[in-house]
Amino acid sequence: MDEAFLSEAAEMLKVMGHPLRIRIAHCLEPGELNVGDISQAIGATQSATSQHLKAMRMRGLLDARRDGACMYYRIARPEVYKIIQCVRESAARAQDGNQVVGGH
Numbered sequence: 615m616d617e618a619f620l621s622e623a624a625e626m627l628k629v630m631g632h633p634l635r636i637r638i639a640h641c642l643e644p645g646e647l648n649v650g651d652i653s654q655a656i657g658a659t660q661s662a663t664s665q666h667l668k669a670m671r672m673r674g675l676l677d678a679r680r681d682g683a684c685m686y687y688r689i690a691r692p693e694v695y696k697i698i699q700c701v702r703e704s705a706a707r708a709q710d711g712n713q714v715v716g717g718h
Contacts, residue, residue: 626673626675626691626694626697627697629670629673632666634656634662634663635666635670637656637657638652638656638663638666638667638670638687639670639689639694639695639698641656642687642688642689645688646679646686646687646688647687648684649663649664649685649687652667652687667687674690674691675689675690675694676688676689
């Protein structure tokens with residue numbers, strides 16, 4: 615496999631490896647939001663939310679635009695949702711497998 619691909623894939627997975635970052639991506643799926651709206655949606659402080667947004671933006675996963683005093687964020691790489699969907703499907707399959715095993 616190409617080393618550049620492996621590095622990029624590992625970096626994206628690492629950045630998205632925090633539950634709050636997955637929540638941020640989920641709440642941004644319908645469109646852009648400002649920090650206050652995002653922090654309220656994910657149940658985190660604005661300070662913590664800003665730190666996670668910065669990490670995601672630095673890795674190229676988010677775009678931001680300023681409107682007056684507010685920063686608005688949106689997903690820059692929609693493939694993030696494919697990653698989340700794959701994990702969701704995998705977790706569902708694991709859950710279904712555990713129910714079958716646990717039911718015996």
